Amino acid sequence: MIAHLRAPGWYRAAFYIALALGLSWLLLWSANGFSASDVSGIGWVQVSLISAPLFFLGGLGAFDYWIYWASGRPTRPEDHSAHGATSWKDYLRINTDHKVIGIQYVVTSFFFMFIGGLMAMLMRAELAAPGRQFVDPSAYNGLFSVHASILIFLFIIPVFAGLANYVIPLMIGAPDMAFPRLNAVSFWLLPAAGTIMMLSFFAPGGSFASGWTAYAPLSTTAPDGQVFFTIGVQFAGASSIATALNFLVTIITMRAPGMSFFRMPLLVWANFSTSLLVVIATPFVAASQFFVLLDRALGFNFFDAAQGGDVLMYQHVFWFYSHPAVYIMMLPGFGIISEVLAVKSRKPVFGYRMMAFSLLAIVILGFTVWAHHMFVSGMQSWIRVPMMVTTAIIAVPTGIKIFSWLATMWRGVLKLDTPMLFALGFLTMFVLGGISGVMLSMLPFVIHVSDTYFIVAHIHYVLFGGSLFTIYAGVYYWFPKMTGRMYNEKLGKLHFWTTFFFFNVTFAPMHLIGVQGMPRRVADYSEQFANWNMAISIASFFLGLSTLIFLYNMVASWRGGKRATGNPWNALTLEWQVSSPPPVFNFDRIPTVVGGPYEYGVPGAVHGVFEGVETTAEERQPAGAVASTAKE
Amino acid sequence: MEAATVHHHHGPPEANRSSRIHPALLGMLLFIISEVMVFGAFFTAYFFIRVVVPGAEWFPFDGFELPVAVAGVNTAILLSSSLTLHWAQVSIKNGNHTGLKVGMLLTFLLGATFLFVQINEYATLTREGITPQAFAQGTIFYGLTGLHGAHVFIGLLILLVVTIRAFRGHYSPDHHDGVEVPGIYWHFVDVMWIVVYTTVYIL
Amino acid sequence: MAEETMSEEVADGQSGNRPRRGRVHVFPLMVIGLVATAIGIALGLLIDWFPVQAATQAEDVDTVYHVLIITSVPFFVLVTTIVLYCVWQFRERPGEEGLDGPNVHGSTGLEIVWTAIPAILLIALCSYAYVTLRDIEEAPAAGEPELIVEVTGQQFAWTFAYPEAEGGAVKSAELILPKDVSVKFNIKALDVIHDFWVPEFRMKIDAVPGITTSFRVTPSKLGSWSVVCAELCGVGHALMRQKVTVVSQERFDAWLARKQAGGKAAAGGGAAGEADGGDKAAIGKTLFAEGNGEATACGACHALSDAGTSGAAGPNLDDVLQGWTPAQLTEAIVDPNKAIAEGFTEGIMPANYGETLTKPELAALVTYLEETAAK
């Protein structure tokens, strides 16, 4: 038993969590002058929410290596070999292999997708008819708040990070990420963040219910469930920043010889751009929630107008992150689409350089438009017009990408399998969502439709029709690489068509009822919208069911699918030039890149070659040698 | 056939170095960018509370005053810690282990003094009625200086690790990244203080 | 080894390019595109998207929307048509496995075209939007009258005031506006952010604690429209609905005068504490319909025909109050969450009337409700 509690792992993690709860209580108790009666329940919960995840990570062993290293003790050999997976149990421990971490990410975030989706089903059930069906208004507010928070912070953002985690080192010809241990920490912060958000349903007064935007002063005066958002977001954000930093360092310092920036696959470019956004923007959401936490827990006055605080400041700080965040949720998808379209059309990506530059243009413009979420917020009115112009202009680089993809397909040999179908679905649906976005940037119109179902329609066209379609495309595309098995093509196509159809039936009518005047974030609405809402709800249940096809396909194919060859799609990028799944350290020898990533149509063209001197095992260093060798 | 060979490997091939910059250094620089943005968000709050909000006022007002001079001396203390740290870094590059140890120790003590003085200042201000709960100006004063103080605290922990390792003889003229990289963080904390001090106390 | 696999597969994968397939069907493509565009635009214009236009601003906004539809449908149709055309013409047919498309890398000319066209179009749209924005926010010309209405949002009801009404300010739980006069709303919030929206006017803006926000409309149609809170403000957000009624100028003036008379009668009775029976009821009625500035008017949420209110967020007090004792009434007002009326939710009715109403005011209100119920 004692041995269990001392060795890194789940037993120790549980023990450490208990320790964290106890220590938090002790801390408060001593801070209150050793008087138990002053230790309030919520104070203890808040301190525990902050400490428990860190202790949990410590218990699992995420920090062992660093602690040994920092204290000058010899680092333990297990820490070097926490790499690779031979059984499912290896997915449940601190693992430093980017491929294991990638799969941990993807599986975990899809788990959260189902949780978030299930909440959407409950919301649609409540909304099927006006008046009250299943949940009371405060529970409903909690549902859509947790729905959006989970799907944004624990699904879309991390699932992209997971796919990139798996693929990027392979694509650039690196044996692993630059900081494998930091990578593991990034991942394990997510289950902690998600658990916190879901635990909020057990808080007195219900879960956090001020939307995923958590505007002050509603969030500073809401019941205590709100702190589960405030603190949960911190962990998700910390995870994002750490991963982004890791990607940037990996991409800058670990590319294979010959892999110049303009020979990188566009997925790498996309994640490079996204990571820049994350490193620069995410600290703002952290700060916005610090403010809320300080106002709530310690009585600070950031948002108390009566004491000289400024209510609108919250929105400026929040959207300075959360607008770039919508591109954090879209740019990696753009990268996936570039890969899939080139390979499935058997043509080079059209206008490669403009594709890369337009990503950077979106990154830069993305920081100049945040106040388009505040057009009706009552901020200084002169800010609105400049923000309208910058917002509209973002359609230009995005348009360049869309048109280049179309040109990529032109005269190609289109293989219409599941990843390609989702890519094509993405093209059409994202354009629709983007266009409604451009309409929203036009001030006279947005004043009317802001905070209505028109926005809800826009959200889902860009996030579901945009991001999620690219995620599906990417998951199907790399499924053979990640699992070594082929997915079932028939089921994949069925999944696409049901999803595509019911997605449109669910979300298209929302444009209409929005313009007609149905506000968002309401459990109850006026009689005139009843028919449309019933139709939407029914369609949404089928949309939910269509997801089960995907789930079944993934589980069944992973267990018993046909074995995949190394390169089933006949693609040129490096991840396909190794076995499926790749060897533990990715490459026996680091490849040398000799050409562009998409030279389809040139007979015999290759992107990388694997020549070079064979090194002996003794000469090689463990994964992550760069960050870890005790050379100092 | 790949599968068969894989299991004989005991380590990965060494990654190609595609940039001259040291990964740990680059990582630290990126981390500092995101730290700058955290401060940026707090400065945004400061800007709104000091300038934008209707009827905005700033210290001194209603007889509430900030101890500009004491904080100025404290600033000098923190800045000199950057100098001692630099001295320690130069020392190890030249193989001067004593210089490294003394330099690190001095840096740590100066940093700790800064923090001590700041905590004292908080206590005094609280007695004079300037608290974060009293008014938004207090909120952002404590917010900004407290955020910085937290960074000093973390910086001190890191310095402590470096100092311990220095005393254990871990660094050499060829291997001193472990002094270099944390050093950048400490310099950043110092530079940030100049910005905080200037905006909060002087402007 | 890995690299051998690669070269093998590359070798048999790259078995050449597909021969160029006949000419591109430019003409049918354009026809299809144009027809689809026409249908799309027709749908956008013909479907009855908007609520009625009840203010001059509404017409401008709807025109903007129609222009946006006309300019953006072609882009959607363009993308969709090309996708479908590629699927139809360029898909891999049996026997074409392993063939590649042409190794085309780009075309500077095309790239310039598809950068420039959207850019120009968007700048044009922004300019047009800016002009419209100025129009809909324009103040009436000097000398023309403008009605100022103060709007106060509180969880979960709106109250209104007419500070510049001739003969003294008027407070009201209901919003009545004259037709064809520019109205400027000055909007405040007492607790959290709300949003004052009249869909039929197409205008909205947040009510933000600490600042006053505003917008203008010129009602152009008689009738009764909805006032909706469009910013999430807590449990009662969905219920924060009231009515705005647009009447002719004469009826508006008459209504104001009536309000003023009622208000004076109540105020004339002196401090509520000294008033007796009849006066007390009058004060209670005023409180019910107008609030006292701090306490939200009951009529914002409750219908009571005697007070002339029609709020719908809370129970209809015409139906429920018969036989209530003063003690019960007091409790229902001061501690509304103690017993929740059937079919309603806890936490909607403000729980702070104990503080926002003075003791005499509370007594007056209870007296009034008791007497009304007895009628």
Ligand code: HEA
């Ligand atoms: C993946 C996420 C994502 C993406 C990519 C976008 C992309 C865009 N969004 Fe969206 N947006 C959200 C997610 C996203 N949005 C969310 C979640 C909200 C609600 C937040 C909340 O309140 O909860 C929101 C809200 C939102 C608002 C605020 C509405 C309000 O609350 O009042 C606005 C206003 O300007 C806006 C605009 C835009 C624009 C102009 C784009 C552009 O980037 C789109 C550009 C793309 C195209 C235009 C299509 C392709 C281009 C062409 C084919 C070229 C030719 C086109 C034309 C000339 C029209 N969005």
Ligand code: HEA
């Ligand atoms: C990535 C982001 C994402 C995704 C994928 C979704 C997916 C869905 N969303 Fe979500 N949504 C948001 C992001 C997202 N949403 C955001 C940001 C908001 C704004 C919140 C705010 O205002 O703060 C929002 C708000 C929002 C609203 C408005 C709430 C309101 O304003 O009152 C609605 C209403 O219909 C809705 C519905 C749905 C539905 C039906 C799905 C479906 O697509 C879900 C389908 C998937 C599943 C259901 C998977 C699980 C399936 C099963 C477990 C099988 C079981 C099936 C059955 C029981 C039938 N969403």
Ligand code: CUA
């Ligand atoms: Cu008030 Cu919503």
Ligand SMILES: [Cu+2]
């Ligand atoms: Cu945005």
